[in-house]
Amino acid sequence: xxxxxxxxxxxxxxxxxxxxxxxxxxxxxxxxxxxxxxxxxxxxxxxxxxxxxxxxxxxxxxxxxxxxxxxxxxxxxxxxxxxxxxxxxxxxxxxxxxxxxxxxxxxxxxxxxxxxxxxxxxxxxxxxxxxxxxxxxxxxxxxxxxxxxxxxxxxxxxxxxxxxxxxxxxxxxxxxxxxxxxxxxxxxxxxxxxxxxx
Ligand code: AMP
Numbered sequence: 001x002x003x004x005x006x007x008x009x010x011x012x013x014x015x016x017x018x019x020x021x022x023x024x025x026x027x028x029x030x031x032x033x034x035x036x037x038x039x040x041x042x043x044x045x046x047x048x049x050x051x052x053x054x055x056x057x058x059x060x061x062x063x064x065x066x067x068x069x070x071x072x073x074x075x076x077x078x079x080x081x082x083x084x085x086x087x088x089x090x091x092x093x094x095x096x097x098x099x100x101x102x103x104x105x106x107x108x109x110x111x112x113x114x115x116x117x118x119x120x121x122x123x124x125x126x127x128x129x130x131x132x133x134x135x136x137x138x139x140x141x142x143x144x145x146x147x148x149x150x151x152x153x154x155x156x157x158x159x160x161x162x163x164x165x166x167x168x169x170x171x172x173x174x175x176x177x178x179x180x181x182x183x184x185x186x187x188x189x190x191x192x193x194x195x196x197x198x
């Protein structure tokens with residue numbers, strides 16, 4: 001299969017070609033058409049290095065309305081490093097789409113800087129759970145327009161003790177928000193989240 005056959009638009013195909021990403025990986029072949037063509041939640045078991053960021057990033061970018069200046073996608077990640085990496089990948093993939101803005105927010109950076117940046121809502125927020133909750137409590141982030149909630153490295157977030165935070169965040173989202181969960185393992189705690197929310 002080609003990325004074009006999976007249903008991606010020319011702007012995304014152009015960025016992929018420029019970055020020499022030419023053949024979809026297995027997770028991309030499965031996830032991209034599913035995310036583009038259904039309204040269902042997704043549980044995907046995939047390790048880092050399999051192309052999982054593109055597997056959710058590309059079809060989600062294609063479904064953002066750039067003219068609606070509201071947070072439409074929230075990606076929750078366990079660490080600052082992953083937040084930066086995911087935001088960078090999404091920035092690269094969206095280079096030829098006009099006016100899609102992504103911001104990464106994570107603990108360890110001054111929250112005042114996040115607040116200043118988020119005066120204009122970003123289409124995509126990539127966040128660690130604690131910092132996102134802090135911003136929600138301060139009413140800096142509005143999840144009312146959210147279309148996709150993505151839990152990236154969900155098993156790692158649970159290992160790090162983020163389960164209560166994830167519970168609060170999922171409950172702060174409207175029930176119709178599509179949930180995409182990526183994990184490298186399927187322990188009981190992940191199965192519990194899947195049963196409860198997905
Ligand atoms: P990830 O699994 O998201 O951490 O991606 C690992 C790396 O593979 C990233 O640097 C991606 O840019 C790259 N990548 C993603 N998809 C592909 C692909 N289909 N072909 C080649 N490289 C890819």
